[in-house]
Amino acid sequence: MNYSNLHTHSIYSDGNHAPREIVEQAVSQGMSAIGISDHSYTFFDTRYCIAEEKNGEYIKELRALKAEYAGKIDLLVGIELDGFSQGYDRSDFDYIIGSCHYVNFDGEYASVDSSLDGVLKAIDKYCGGDALKFARLYFDVYSERISDMRPDILGHIDLVAKLGVINEDSPEYRRLAVSALCDVLTKDSLVEMNTGAISRGYRKIPYPAPFLLREIKERGGRMILSSDSHDKSTLTFYFDECLALLRDNGFKSIVTYADGRFQEIGI
Ligand SMILES: [Zn+2]
Numbered sequence: 001m002n003y004s005n006l007h008t009h010s011i012y013s014d015g016n017h018a019p020r021e022i023v024e025q026a027v028s029q030g031m032s033a034i035g036i037s038d039h040s041y042t043f044f045d046t047r048y049c050i051a052e053e054k055n056g057e058y059i060k061e062l063r064a065l066k067a068e069y070a071g072k073i074d075l076l077v078g079i080e081l082d083g084f085s086q087g088y089d090r091s092d093f094d095y096i097i098g099s100c101h102y103v104n105f106d107g108e109y110a111s112v113d114s115s116l117d118g119v120l121k122a123i124d125k126y127c128g129g130d131a132l133k134f135a136r137l138y139f140d141v142y143s144e145r146i147s148d149m150r151p152d153i154l155g156h157i158d159l160v161a162k163l164g165v166i167n168e169d170s171p172e173y174r175r176l177a178v179s180a181l182c183d184v185l186t187k188d189s190l191v192e193m194n195t196g197a198i199s200r201g202y203r204k205i206p207y208p209a210p211f212l213l214r215e216i217k218e219r220g221g222r223m224i225l226s227s228d229s230h231d232k233s234t235l236t237f238y239f240d241e242c243l244a245l246l247r248d249n250g251f252k253s254i255v256t257y258a259d260g261r262f263q264e265i266g267i
């Protein structure tokens with residue numbers, strides 16, 4: 001299959017390679033499309049995002065590359081819009097991914113995925129040691145902010161499980177996750193199957209977890225593969241295995257980007 005991947009990070013945020021290197025790699029792999037989706041600016045944590053003053057340059061460079069590579073590959077100008085980012089004009093982008101990376105405790109922000117130590121401290125400090133409360137605040141961002149954003153692609157909906165601090169078998173956790181899913185899932189949105197935590201050694205399975213996949217399937221949700229790549233070597237990482245996993249959970253098709261549009265293909 002000629003894969004597409006619309007979730008990649010370049011040196012504009014926390015990726016390892018320049019946009020051109022990513023596009024070149026995608027062309028050499030025969031991919032049908034590649035999207036670059038660096039992290040939107042988050043004023044409370046500037047370690048992982050596009051610098052505020054670089055946003056214009058980012059868009060300009062990607063648009064120039066898109067024109068340069070037209071005919072060789074579809075390059076899409078994207079952004080991974082964090083639930084707490086503000087001031088973005090969606091007409092600047094071909095698509096947006098809506099993702100939560102932080103929870104907010106009365107004005108203080110804590111990352112849900114950058115370090116185990118940081119997450120454990122946040123759970124202690126803000127949630128009295130209750131990891132489920134942390135998960136609830138995380139899923140509230142999807143229900144309250146990302147649902148308003150109406151993104152083209154729902155990013156890693158259960159990222160909060162990345163570092164293993166949550167018992168994913170807990171009925172209460174699952175209830176929270178499914179409730180957030182119901183709030184954000186629309187007939188137009190695509191849900192990504194995201195392999196980024198596997199390539200970086202955090203997880204053995206992609207997001208979303210199988211219990212969420214089954215809920216997505218039941219609600220008519222459509223899936224798109226992404227590797228949340230921070231390195232050009234992982235543009236289609238674990239995609240073949242994802243197809244098998246989707247088939248195992250009842251999916252008969254995925255959405256991919258090819259010939260200038262999103263299209264559903266049988267798997
Ligand atoms: Zn993300």
Ligand SMILES: [Zn+2]
Nearest residue numbers: 007009080228
């Ligand atoms: Zn990402």
